[in-house]
Amino acid sequence: MAFLLPDNSRCLLEDHLGNGSDAIVIQRGPHALKVPKIRPTAGLGEAERRTTGCTSKIAREILEREKQVYRRIGKCNGVAECVEIVDEGIVLACYKNVDLERYVEREKEVESFVKTAWILSAIAALRHLHHVSKVLVFDIAPRNFMLADDMLALKMIDFGQASIFPLDTDNTTVNDEGLTASVDVFHLGCTIYSIVSWQSFEQNLANSDWAVPPLEDMPKLDDLGTWGQIIRKCWTCQYHSAEGLYQEARELYPPLASSGSLFPNGWISAAFTFFTTISGLG
Secondary structure, three states: OOOOOOOOOOOOOHHEEEEEEOOEEEEOOOOEEEEEEEEEOOOOOHHHHHHHHHHHHHHHHHHHHHHHHHHHOOOOOOOEEEEEEOOOOOEEEEOOOOOOOHHHOOOOOOOOHHHHHHHHHHHHHHHHHHHHHHHOOHHHHHHHHHEOOOOOOEEEEEOOEEEEOOOOOOOOOOOOOOOOOOHHHHHHHHHHHHHOOOOOOOOOOOHOOOOOOOOOHHHOOOOHHHHHHHHHHOOOOOOOOOHHHHHHHHHHHOOOOOOOOOOOHHHHHHHHEEEEEHHHOO
16 A cells, blocks of 8 residues: 655655554665655545544654654664654664564574673663653564664664653653553563564563463473573563663673663673673683
8 A cells, every 4th residue: 555755745665664553664865764654545435534534643643752752762772763853754773684573583593692682782771761761662572673783782663652751750650551661571571582582472461451461371481591580570570660670680790781881891792791601601
């Protein structure tokens, strides 16, 4: 189906980079431009035209919310870089690699120290969002992480369903109609599982009225080592926010992030040191 850009011109196939339920991403010079998904109404019947117009209006509103989130986040290593916010949409860094979900489904399994680097970057990003930006993300899933160009970190994308709170909010207790920090951590646990097991997995708690499924209904964690223990805590809501998860990862790997710096000595050496330590190789 064809889509319109905010200036009512048609989205060209050669410019199209990707799309979600409410937005499309197009090439804009060296960058990516995220715009609302606007469907043309020409030739539609009256009822269908009204429905399509309403859907496009909602898409515009969701993108405006996402603009607010990016303004609040500012600079965060684990979030896709926002180059500029313009009237028509959000200008983002254009990453040459695919998203995590497609990479896991299509590519050979990466080394354990690379998996560790990806997981730690995602944990640190969510900690920043919860404790610095005061943002709950909700839509955390493998499809919403891009692989950084150097393949050593993840970049979180898609904040159209995120919630923003005042900067003095206690994010361990805040609840936005069921969305809590624990929900975010649960969803992140599914992404961590996807990385460690090399099987893309998503469990959306909104589909179960925010009820956490029994652990026996979730994938088995017995063979996943230390990360399996952490995933189990994510899935049983033992972390009240990303801070607890971050601190536990930091205890397992002391050089992890301080003062916003993930790895003072570099991704490869730090992640490899961590991997060899927990594996008994170092």
